[in-house]
Amino acid sequence: MINKNLPLEQMLDMPHPTSKNHPRMSMYNRAAQFASFDALTGYKSAISETGRKTEALVELTEDEIQRINDKLACIAQNLPEQVEVEITYFVPDQKKEGGAYEKQRDVITKIDYMMRHIVTEHAGMIPMEYLISIEYE
Numbered sequence: 110m111i112n113k114n115l116p117l118e119q120m121l122d123m124p125h126p127t128s129k130n131h132p133r134m135s136m137y138n139r140a141a142q143f144a145s146f147d148a149l150t151g152y153k154s155a156i157s158e159t160g161r162k163t164e165a166l167v168e169l170t171e172d173e174i175q176r177i178n179d180k181l182a183c184i185a186q187n188l189p190e191q192v193e194v195e196i197t198y199f200v201p202d203q204k205k206e207g208g209a210y211e212k213q214r215d216v217i218t219k220i221d222y223m224m225r226h227i228v229t230e231h232a233g234m235i236p237m238e239y240l241i242s243i244e245y246e
Contacts (some may be wrong), residue, residue: 113212156157158204158205162207163202163205163206163207163208163209164207164208164209164210165207166199166201166207166208166239167189167199167241169241171185177237177240177243179218179244180243180245181227181237181243182219183245184243184245185220188217188218188219188220191218192213192215192216192217192245193215193216193245193246194214194215194216194243194244194245195212195213195214195242195243195244195245196212196213196214196215196217196232196235196240196242196243196244197210197211197212197240197241197242197243198210198211198235198239198240198241199211199239199241200239201239209230210241213231213232215229215230215231216229216230216231217229218230225237225238227240
């Protein structure tokens with residue numbers, strides 16, 4: 110027990126009190142008590158999400174839409190046969206407004222004019238309004 114009436118100079122020379130029930134804490138664990146913590150859960154991820162860039166969906170002209178429709182019509186005529194295309198399309202972001210553009214070589218397996226989408230081997234289902242360009246040989 111510490112005598113509170115002792116002068117400071119005498120207290121400084123006293124041995125450090127040690128508990129009989131608890132072992133001494135390591136320097137690492139003592140420092141960890143005072144390490145920074147995430148006071149607002151999710152704040153750091155919200156900040157990084159806000160800073161993440163997305164692109165807006167480009168609105169195609171009537172001529173560009175007609176070109177894509179003409180190419181889809183040619184591909185549809187040959188559909189049982191596999192036609193490899195280079196396709197550029199928009200992928201909407203799941204968390205915020207906008208998205209990203211993907212460009213890849215793929216094979217169109219189905220064109221569904223009623224549901225307004227195409228199906229490819231790798232990309233899967235792509236809504237026609239997200240098509241930016243289709244190139245094939």
